[in-house]
Amino acid sequence: MNSCLVVEDSRLARKEIVALIKDLGSFENIHEAQNAAEAQELLDQFDPEVLFLDIHLPGMDGFEFLESLDKIPQVIFTTAYDEYAIKSFEYNAIDYLLKPIKKARLEKAIEKLKTRNEPAEPTKKQLSLDQQIFVKDGDKCWFVKLKDISLFESVGNYSKVHFDNQKPLIHKSLNYLESVLDPSVFFRANRQQIINLNSIEKIVPWFNGKLKLELKTGEEIEVSRRQSQKIKNLYSI
Numbered sequence: 001m002n003s004c005l006v007v008e009d010s011r012l013a014r015k016e017i018v019a020l021i022k023d024l025g026s027f028e029n030i031h032e033a034q035n036a037a038e039a040q041e042l043l044d045q046f047d048p049e050v051l052f053l054d055i056h057l058p059g060m061d062g063f064e065f066l067e068s069l070d071k072i073p074q075v076i077f078t079t080a081y082d083e084y085a086i087k088s089f090e091y092n093a094i095d096y097l098l099k100p101i102k103k104a105r106l107e108k109a110i111e112k113l114k115t116r117n118e119p120a121e122p123t124k125k126q127l128s129l130d131q132q133i134f135v136k137d138g139d140k141c142w143f144v145k146l147k148d149i150s151l152f153e154s155v156g157n158y159s160k161v162h163f164d165n166q167k168p169l170i171h172k173s174l175n176y177l178e179s180v181l182d183p184s185v186f187f188r189a190n191r192q193q194i195i196n197l198n199s200i201e202k203i204v205p206w207f208n209g210k211l212k213l214e215l216k217t218g219e220e221i222e223v224s225r226r227q228s229q230k231i232k233n234l235y236s237i
Helices: 010-023 034-046 063-070 083-090 104-117 174-180 225-234
Strands: 002-009 027-034 050-054 074-079 095-098 134-136 142-147 151-155 157-164 185-190 193-198 200-205 211-215 218-225
Touching: 002 010, 002 034, 010 027, 010 104, 010 157, 027 034, 034 063, 034 185, 034 225, 050 063, 050 185, 063 074, 074 083, 074 104, 083 095, 142 174, 151 174, 174 185, 174 193, 211 225, 218 225
Parallel strands: 002 027, 002 050, 050 074, 074 095
Antiparallel strands: 134 142, 151 157, 151 193, 185 193, 200 211, 211 218
């Protein structure tokens, strides 16, 4: 694994965790942050694969921080409290480590991480733009070509599909759709929405370096700060 980020407000605890990770030799690069703001900057800059995340952070706790992200890395929680263990797995956490963290316990967590990253099934096949998907909403049914879909929106474990003034739901998560859609056409604008780049009518500068996209269908999409930079690079803005 290439890199990880340790987010911990206690300098002593942070250095202890970093030392243990270095000792196990599983990561080439280890980054450190003492709060959510610093962590966000490092995520934007280095895109680490794994997050060792304390829950009790100043200003914004670990769960709130994850909720603010467009893309959540693989997470191993590190905390002195055991009452959040069940909640932590709502975020698909790899493990939940109680402080003080022992080397053997950390090693087990990293082994879980490696096991999860092993391919358990064939790589998902990318769908072509002319491929049709079946969509059913109540008594209505459609076969829709992917190129005719302007927008996917997350609704829990479902996704709302926008096409021809229709917005039915399909039982697929946005993360799953992102893994099978053509990334040169479908773009993750934020945590809740994937857009068809061919549906963009206008790109508008927005607050704090963000962009707003106006689609040909009339929808307005606010792009996250991180993804806004990707749009700027893509269109040489």
